Amino acid sequence: MATKEVVGESEQIASDTVSAWDSLLQEIAHRPKRATERKQDRAKRTEQQILNAALRVFARDGISRSRIADIAAEAGISTSTLYEYYKSKEDLAYDVPLSHLAEFFESYHANAASRTSARERLLLYLVMSADYAREHAEWARLLYLEIWPSVFVSDTELRHSIDDFTRVILFLVKEGVAEGWVSPDRNPYETVALLIGGVNQLIITWLLYRKPKNLTRAGTEMAERLIAMLENEVRR
């Protein structure tokens, strides 16, 4: 926390940092939706039904085994109507996780407001990632097991959102260096890979085998451990 003695440039930086943080999360949580929005209420409802149905079917059967016809049926519409909304199965699959991802960012932004240090914010971020996956297992299964790594998401709204996920951590790691608890000698990108990798691996294992049983607890433990490890690197 900045002391009152510190003024001028330092103050400026602190203020810049706060605003940079807020605008980063603002931008991330409210990425522009698709250009063409539906005009009628009925259509908005239909769109939502499609997304819900798609999430269920994709999570149950996997994207490649899922059939457009099944999703349409589940949504209570005809196959051809679905094509009015999405031009292909791939297109649909890449749109499904977006709303949840935005919701996660928003929820995180709200919760992070009370945390002042980058250290606490990072801890919260990692813990919340795991917990959100547990709460929304269908979504998580789709995102982590089927879509995240896929190359073909490039140049998609979704790829940007996934990259945002990384950007937040990168931002906090750099602040961590400024705060002095992250080693400045380490490549920040490497540190990011370390953090995301550890947590994601935990989530993936849980999605595949339902182990560890308590993902929230395991996520917290992992997050605390990772941060403690980073701190250990500087104090020597």
Place this chain on the structure above:
Amino acid sequence: MATKEVVGESEQIASDTVSAWDSLLQEIAHRPKRATERKQDRAKRTEQQILNAALRVFARDGISRSRIADIAAEAGISTSTLYEYYKSKEDLAYDVPLSHLAEFFESYHANAASRTSARERLLLYLVMSADYAREHAEWARLLYLEIWPSVFVSDTELRHSIDDFTRVILFLVKEGVAEGWVSPDRNPYETVALLIGGVNQLIITWLLYRKPKNLTRAGTEMAERLIAMLENEVRR
């Protein structure tokens, strides 16, 4: 390294450990191939051509966009012949990475022979994982970006092989506890997730963005850092 004074039970354990290690890698590197093996040489060649063609096409187009007809053409056979070998595209996709994976285990086993401590063996394992991915980028792209997380690999030969990948690390982590450089207070599965996660995230990032430019170097750095972090946890 065991001192000469230590004999009897301790010696026994050391010997058991070595043999457990060797038999683990033996088992892993030589998992039984598919039950029905081809009888004629011509057919064996055809099978190889299919696998090579499939790797190329899958890596280029992604599994879901790839067409069986394209793979067959690339392999120089008819579509129906391909179906004599694999009952579906999915089946084929899950068989493709296997031979490379076995090769990796074998290569690792050979290289690890000269390393005596679990620490060195673990380091080598992590470094070699990254390096093998760099050397066999098409294979790595298929395995890491498309298949590894997929739920539907369950009950497949491939899933066993992927689990083997984890088992080796788990084995070494437990030995690390015995050797005293891994904290016994930590859940070994968590430690494994940490290690695999960090390295895999690095590999995935490289496959997607070709960053970091030098994967071998980055992999070595990451592996050394991870192990140093584990060591930091015990010395306090």
Place this chain on the structure above:
DNA sequence: GAGGTTTTCCGATAAAACGTCGATTTTATA
């Protein structure tokens, strides 16, 4: 090396899933 058997290969075709289009119904609005 001829005859018989098994293995491998392929063309034709069925089955399934994807995707399009014009006609029809519903909604918004004036």
Place this chain on the structure above:
DNA sequence: TATAAAATCGACGTTTTATCGGAAAACCTC
């Protein structure tokens, strides 16, 4: 309530996956 725009759907064409029966090649035995 007349009209235009938006949304829906059934019918149909296309693409991709998968099957099957028979031809061709390899193998085996005498």
